Amino acid sequence: MIDLYYWPTPNGWKISIALEEMALPYETKFVNIGRGEQFEPEFLAISPNNRMPAIVDHEPPGGGEPIAVFESGAILIYLAEKTGRFLPGLDDPRGRKEVLEWLMWQMGGLGPMLGQNHHFRIYAPEKIQYGIDRYTHEASRLYGVLDGQLADREWICGEYSIADMACWGWVVPHERQGISLDDHKHVRRWYDAMKERPGVQRGFSLGLEIRKQMSQSQSGGMDEEAKRVLFGQTAQSVRGSADDRR
Numbered sequence: 001m002i003d004l005y006y007w008p009t010p011n012g013w014k015i016s017i018a019l020e021e022m023a024l025p026y027e028t029k030f031v032n033i034g035r036g037e038q039f040e041p042e043f044l045a046i047s048p049n050n051r052m053p054a055i056v057d058h059e060p061p062g063g064g065e066p067i068a069v070f071e072s073g074a075i076l077i078y079l080a081e082k083t084g085r086f087l088p089g090l091d092d093p094r095g096r097k098e099v100l101e102w103l104m105w106q107m108g109g110l111g112p113m114l115g116q117n118h119h120f121r122i123y124a125p126e127k128i129q130y131g132i133d134r135y136t137h138e139a140s141r142l143y144g145v146l147d148g149q150l151a152d153r154e155w156i157c158g159e160y161s162i163a164d165m166a167c168w169g170w171v172v173p174h175e176r177q178g179i180s181l182d183d184h185k186h187v188r189r190w191y192d193a194m195k196e197r198p199g200v201q202r203g204f205s206l207g208l209e210i211r212k213q214m215s216q217s218q219s220g221g222m223d224e225e226a227k228r229v230l231f232g233q234t235a236q237s238v239r240g241s242a243d244d245r246r
Contacts, residue, residue: 002026003056005043007033008207010111010169011072015053017165017203018076022083026055028206046070057082073107076162086161095157102149102156102163106170110146113138114170117177136178143174143184150186154193168194169204 004019004026006012019026031037031052038050047054047070055075060067061082069075077100080087088095117139120131146167149156156163171191174181181188194200 001058003029003058005029005031005046005052005054005056006206007031007052008211009033010114010172011051012053012207013169013172013204014072014166015055015075015079015203016206017168017200018079018086018162020203021165021197021199022079022085024079024083030207030210055079073103073166076103076166080162086165095159098157099161099163102161103166105145106163106166110142110167110170113142114177118173121178122176139177139179143171143179143187147184147186150190155190164190164194165200168200172204 002019002024004015006016006028007030016028031043033052037043038047038052043052043054044050046056046068049070051070053072053075054068054070055078056066056068057078058066067078069078077087087099090096113135116131117135120128120135124131146156155161156167168191171181171187181191
């Protein structure tokens, strides 16, 4: 059994989708990041970066004590290697290299840049046009990169992989990013094909009621307390939580 520490966001969807696609049994432990539950000592012992998702695998490969993994990219690699699915093995270095490249592309580019896009377009208390333009243009560039990669293949790396699972959730809110998929026909085709996969549907539906409640609240689904918790973090936020663990 795997414990999934989760909240319904693009990074959380990566892992819920992967667990469903890999048919791994798991138990969901919701971490309300808008109420500061990511700073609870029990969670920081698993995810010291105070970010979800994280997992604890109670039946790790080779046996032994449970293994905790944080950072969504690391979790995807761990699960793929545990199951032998959706990531080529060492006997296919070219295929493995490509999947890891596009996973890192998502981790280092698509996710962070689209996250900044959301912040300046939706959550920032002041509309700073430079910030809006900067990250909307970068979002457009990244969609163009992805569109080019998908021009001659069904999935990002040819075969369906953890790279697809990593990227899809960040494309879900494309309209809020100021992006039209009509301008990226290959991304549109891939995006729609992902939505048809039963594992994606099940993983994406996890926490559906929470998402509905968030969408009905003000300011893009985030109230003032959530913005204070999420956007006011400093080194002291973590140090204070670490002190609580002593």
